[in-house]
Amino acid sequence: MSPPPPIPLKIGYVPEHFSTPLHFAATHFSLSCTLIPYPSGTGHMIASLQNREIDVGIGLTEGWIAGSGSVGKGKEAGYKLVGTYVETPLCWGVSTGGRREDIVVGGVQGLRGGKKMGVSRVGSGSYVMGFVLADREGWLDPGGKGPPPFEVVPLQTFEKLREAVNNGGADFFMWEHFTSKRYYDSGAIRRVGEIYTPWPSWHIVARPEIVRDERLDVMIEKLNLGVRYFKEHQDEAVRYISTELDYSADDAREWLKTVEFARDVKGVSTSVVEETVKVLKKAGVLGEVDVEGMIGIRRLE
Structure with missing residues (x-):
C-alpha cells in the first residue's frame, strides 16, 4: 500500500x-x-x-x-x-483624499503633528513605513521621548483606507505606488509624496x-x-x-x-x-x- x-x-x-x-x-x-x-x-x-x-x-x-x-x-x-x-x-505612495486640498498643499511636511495615519494593521508595512518616513523627515525624537509624529488608525484593507481619507477617518495613508495609481488617475485619492524602501x-x-x-x-x-x-x-x-x-x-x-x-x-x-x-x-x-x-x-x- x-x-x-x-x-x-x-x-x-x-x-x-x-x-x-x-x-x-x-x-x-x-x-x-x-x-x-x-x-x-x-x-x-x-x-x-x-x-x-x-x-x-x-x-x-x-x-x-x-x-x-x-x-x-x-x-x-x-x-x-x-x-x-x-x-x-518598493515605492510607497503617500496618499490623501481626492478633495483634501489642505493636505496636498502642505505636502509631506504638512503631515507632521496632529494628523491621522491610516494603516492596515499595527506592524504591517503601511505602519512601519510611516515611521521610516517620519525618520527621513526628522520628526522623531532621538531619545524616543517626544510625542508621536501622528495618530495611527488601523483600517485593515486598502478599500477602507481610501474611504477613510475621504470621510475624515484618516488624513493620509501609505500604499504601493502602482496599486494606488488607478485611484490617483480617477481622482478618488491624491498623491502627496513617496518613499522607497532602503x-x-x-x-x-x-x-x-x-x-x-x-x-x-x-x-x-x-x-x-x-x-x-x-x-x-x-x-x-x-x-x-x-x-x-x-x-x-x-x-x-x-x-x-x-x-x-x-x-x-x-x-x-x-x-x-x-x-x-x-x-x-x-x-x-x-x-x-x-x-x-x-x-x-x-x-x-
Missing part, C-alpha cells in the same frame, strides 16, 4: 501584481500548494502564521522583520525568514517546523520556475495583471520596468536583515533583536 500524498503547504500571499510569478508557478508548473490571498497584507499573514493557519507567507520585508523583532529577544515570532522574493525596493522589498517566511520540510524545497523550486517564466513571458504577465488584478495594462508595463525578482528565491542575506533592522531601530519601530534568530535559511554571501 503506497503512502498517502503529502499535505499541501498553505501559502499566504498578497493578491497584487507582485504575486504574478506565484500564479505562474501554480498554473504552469504544478505548484501543489494551497494559495490563500491576504488583501490586507503582511500584518494579517503574521497573525495567521502564529495561529498556524498558514505554513508560508510571501510579504513585505519590513513587515516580517518588524513583526519578528517585536516579540522580544529570545522569543519565537512564529516564523523564520527563508527566502528572498523581490530584489528591488531594502529588497519582498521576502518569504515559513513556520519554524516547515523550514527543513521537503515540501518547502519543492515549493521553492516551483516558485523559481514561476519567476523564470514571468521574466520570459512579459506579455502574458501584463495580460494577467490587467485582467485578473486591479491594474491597467499600461501601469503593468511600467511596473515591469521597475521590478526585479530573485533568480533563486531560496535563502536570506544576513546583511540585508541587519541593515533593515538598523533602519527600523532608528525609526523607533524595533528595539534590541536577535538577527540570527530571525533567519531560517541563509544565502551564501
Whole structure:
C-alpha cells in the first residue's frame, strides 16, 4: 500500500501584481500548494502564521522583520525568514483624499503633528513605513521621548483606507505606488509624496517546523520556475495583471520596468536583515533583536 500524498503547504500571499510569478508557478508548473490571498497584507499573514493557519507567507520585508523583532529577544515570532522574493525596493505612495486640498498643499511636511495615519494593521508595512518616513523627515525624537509624529488608525484593507481619507477617518495613508495609481488617475485619492524602501522589498517566511520540510524545497523550486517564466513571458504577465488584478495594462508595463525578482528565491542575506533592522531601530519601530534568530535559511554571501 503506497503512502498517502503529502499535505499541501498553505501559502499566504498578497493578491497584487507582485504575486504574478506565484500564479505562474501554480498554473504552469504544478505548484501543489494551497494559495490563500491576504488583501490586507503582511500584518494579517503574521497573525495567521502564529495561529498556524498558514505554513508560508510571501510579504513585505519590513513587515516580517518588524513583526519578528517585536516579540522580544529570545522569543519565537512564529516564523523564520527563508527566502528572498523581490530584489528591488518598493515605492510607497503617500496618499490623501481626492478633495483634501489642505493636505496636498502642505505636502509631506504638512503631515507632521496632529494628523491621522491610516494603516492596515499595527506592524504591517503601511505602519512601519510611516515611521521610516517620519525618520527621513526628522520628526522623531532621538531619545524616543517626544510625542508621536501622528495618530495611527488601523483600517485593515486598502478599500477602507481610501474611504477613510475621504470621510475624515484618516488624513493620509501609505500604499504601493502602482496599486494606488488607478485611484490617483480617477481622482478618488491624491498623491502627496513617496518613499522607497532602503531594502529588497519582498521576502518569504515559513513556520519554524516547515523550514527543513521537503515540501518547502519543492515549493521553492516551483516558485523559481514561476519567476523564470514571468521574466520570459512579459506579455502574458501584463495580460494577467490587467485582467485578473486591479491594474491597467499600461501601469503593468511600467511596473515591469521597475521590478526585479530573485533568480533563486531560496535563502536570506544576513546583511540585508541587519541593515533593515538598523533602519527600523532608528525609526523607533524595533528595539534590541536577535538577527540570527530571525533567519531560517541563509544565502551564501
